[in-house]
Amino acid sequence: MNKGTVSIIAIAVVVVAAWMWNESRYYDAPATPALTVVDADGNAVGEYRPPLARDMLAEENADSIIYGMRLLNETARLLPDNVGNGLNCNSCHMAQGKRPLGAPYINTINDYPKFMGRPQAVLNIQERINGCFRRSMNGTPIDESSEEMQAMVDYMDWLRGDVEKGHRVDIKNMEYFKVAEYTPDPVRGEEIYVQQCAACHGANGEGMKDQFGDFIFPALWGDESFNLGAGMARMSRASPFVLHNMPIGVGLDAPLGQITLSKQDAVDVSAYFTVKPRPDFPDKIYDWPGVPKPADFRSH
Numbered sequence: 160m161n162k163g164t165v166s167i168i169a170i171a172v173v174v175v176a177a178w179m180w181n182e183s184r185y186y187d188a189p190a191t192p193a194l195t196v197v198d199a200d201g202n203a204v205g206e207y208r209p210p211l212a213r214d215m216l217a218e219e220n221a222d223s224i225i226y227g228m229r230l231l232n233e234t235a236r237l238l239p240d241n242v243g244n245g246l247n248c249n250s251c252h253m254a255q256g257k258r259p260l261g262a263p264y265i266n267t268i269n270d271y272p273k274f275m276g277r278p279q280a281v282l283n284i285q286e287r288i289n290g291c292f293r294r295s296m297n298g299t300p301i302d303e304s305s306e307e308m309q310a311m312v313d314y315m316d317w318l319r320g321d322v323e324k325g326h327r328v329d330i331k332n333m334e335y336f337k338v339a340e341y342t343p344d345p346v347r348g349e350e351i352y353v354q355q356c357a358a359c360h361g362a363n364g365e366g367m368k369d370q371f372g373d374f375i376f377p378a379l380w381g382d383e384s385f386n387l388g389a390g391m392a393r394m395s396r397a398s399p400f401v402l403h404n405m406p407i408g409v410g411l412d413a414p415l416g417q418i419t420l421s422k423q424d425a426v427d428v429s430a431y432f433t434v435k436p437r438p439d440f441p442d443k444i445y446d447w448p449g450v451p452k453p454a455d456f457r458s459h
């Protein structure tokens with residue numbers, strides 16, 4: 160090799176290395192910003208980041224945590240006897256329960272047992288999970304002492320990281336804005352649905368399945384969707400969920416050019432899809448016993 164060839168190779172190596180170094184910055188996902196952990200008085204006591212999935216394997220109960228993660232992701236496929244529609248838990252609990260304002264499981268273990276208005280009772284975590292089985296999944300409860308229940312609880316407990324009982328990560332599960340202050344316009348909601356939702360959720364709310372019969376895009380109404388007793392059937396729940404999570408992949412702080420929803424848009428489109436036909440929940444008559452039912456209670 161003469162000197163010329165050597166320097167050409169050397170320059171080539173430097174150029175390729177420089178290019179790879181530059182590119183590598185784009186291959187690593189940015190670190191998740193830390194969330195603040197607060198004590199019962201709201202004082203900051205630490206930081207929280209969702210634990211990394213690969214670190215699950217180091218846990219003593221790794222098998223159960225992983226099984227729980229699968230059950231929450233693939234509920235309809237793995238628990239056909241208990242799921243009466245096509246949904247998975249994580250059809251609504253966004254990013255495997257790791258997303259603030261997307262009905263996360265981050266504080267769930269620390270927040271239960273908890274008083275809930277709907278049954279007017281203190282529920283433990285197992286009862287709360289079964290509430291979603293009966294309503295959101297239009298199904299039947301699973302045995303509270305089953306391996307499956309334990310696995311889902313173990314996943315949620317793992318997700319809590321080292322935030323101790325009595326402390327919580329300073330986030331909201333949903334942005335419960337005052338939906339009643341907006342006048343819903345379902346006709347405008349239909350226009351928004353056609354433009355911004357139908358491509359994934361289907362012209363008739365039927366969603367879209369892959370070749371194995373699992374939902375890629377879950378159903379928003381019809382037999383395969385949540386029933387009348389589900390939180391998502393209520394305007395006060397559907398509107399904030401849609402506001403912060405849909406169309407999927409587009410946040411409220413989206414870069415220029417992406418279309419995001421306003422609160423009025425979220426209210427209008429929710430007024431359109433929530434009232435579409437869906438399975439009934441006859442036991443809804445027992446909800447809010449002895450207290451006035453909320454304005455968005457779904458009797459039909």
Ligand code: HEC
Binds near residue numbers: 247288295396
């Ligand atoms: C159709 C949507 C939907 C589906 C599907 C769904 N959920 Fe939920 N779930 C909700 C909503 C809405 C809430 C109330 C969110 C809030 O304000 O905390 C909720 C609340 C919960 C809570 C209480 C969280 C907390 O910290 O208070 C748990 C636990 C839960 N769901 C578990 C499950 C499990 C397990 C499944 C599957 C068997 C499931 N959910 C399926 C919509 C859904």
Ligand code: HEC
Binds near residue numbers: 375401406420432
């Ligand atoms: C790019 C595809 C896409 C678009 C567009 C989209 N969604 Fe979704 N939506 C999803 C996916 C995927 C999920 C399930 C969550 C997951 O898998 O992470 C979901 C979940 C939901 C859920 C909870 C699950 C269920 O079946 O009830 C609702 C409600 C919802 N979307 C409403 C809307 C509304 C309203 C719009 C329009 C404003 C919209 N979505 C636009 C993909 C989309």
